Amino acid sequence: MNWAPPILAPWRLTHGLRKHPSAILLGVQLLGILSYPLMENTGIGRALFGAMSIAVLSLVLWVVNRASAHWVAWLLAVPSVTMSLLANFAGMPxxxxxxxxxxAVLYFYAVAGLIRYMLSDMRVTTDELVAAATTFTLLAWAFAYAFSACQAWLPGSFSAVSVPPQPRTWMELLFLSFSTLSGVGLSDIVPLSPLARAxxxxxxxxxxxxxxxxxxRLIALTVIRQQRH
Structure with missing residues (x-):
């Protein structure tokens, strides 16, 4: 019988989340998709956006530390967080x-670590299925950050349909990243510069x-496991 006393239920939930940090990261990123539009247009919102980005980075480090060597992640994260803090809170944009x-490099590194984790054996666990979804969101965030850096260094790199070239917002770049990675082609954001198109x-x-x-591969292994049972 799987019933647990109410006192033990929160402990089991906490223990489960600690065993599956990818689930926490996925939940925070999906929450970010819903909350970022409310943060873009005010100074306080942009500050909160910076703080939330740092929190997501911390979760990325947590996930990476489970999947691969961590010194590379810290080597990327420390200067990134420092510059982000200076840019958002010290007037150094x-x-x-x-x-x-x-x-972007850190997120790509996290993606590589999670893919290696998912391909390391011939079993499909719940954590690996959650990691598959988390890896896709990490990949989307990585390209969104790359797009953001690209348009900062090469102004006019991205435009929107019927809108003259101007710096695109974070949500627009994230939307472009998701629509491109998923192959649905629904984005109205158009890359213009050679680097943006690359x-x-x-x-x-x-x-x-x-x-x-x-x-x-995960689908195939899941089907094989079900056929054996």
Missing amino acids: ALLPWAHALE LTMLAMFAGVMYIAIVVS
Whole structure:
């Protein structure tokens, strides 16, 4: 019987989340998608956005530390967080593109660590299924940060349909990243500069290969396990 006293239920929930940090990271990122639009247009909101980004980075480090060597992640995270804090709270916005570039590299590193974790054996666990969803969101965030750094260094890199070139918001770049990786092609954001188009093509390639290699393998192993039972 799986019933647990109410006193033990919170402990079991906490224990389960500690065993599956990917689930926490996925939940925070999905919450961010809903909350970021409320943060973009005010100074306080942008400050909260910076703080939330740092919190997400901390969770990324937690996840990476489980999946691969951590010194590389810390080497990327410490200067990134420092520059992000200086940019958002010390009036040094010129550092923000560099922070975003390092965050993009950190997220790509986290993606590589989680993919290696998911491909390390022939079993499919609940944690690996959650990690598959988390890896996709990390990939989307990584390209969004890369797009952000690109448009800061090369103004006019992205435009929107019927809107003249101007700096796109974080949500617009994240929307472009998700729509490109998923292959749905619904984004109204258009890459204009050669670097922006190169990054977008890499996002297309990454999205197709992720579904073809990682997701299809997890599905195949799940089907094999069910057939054996």
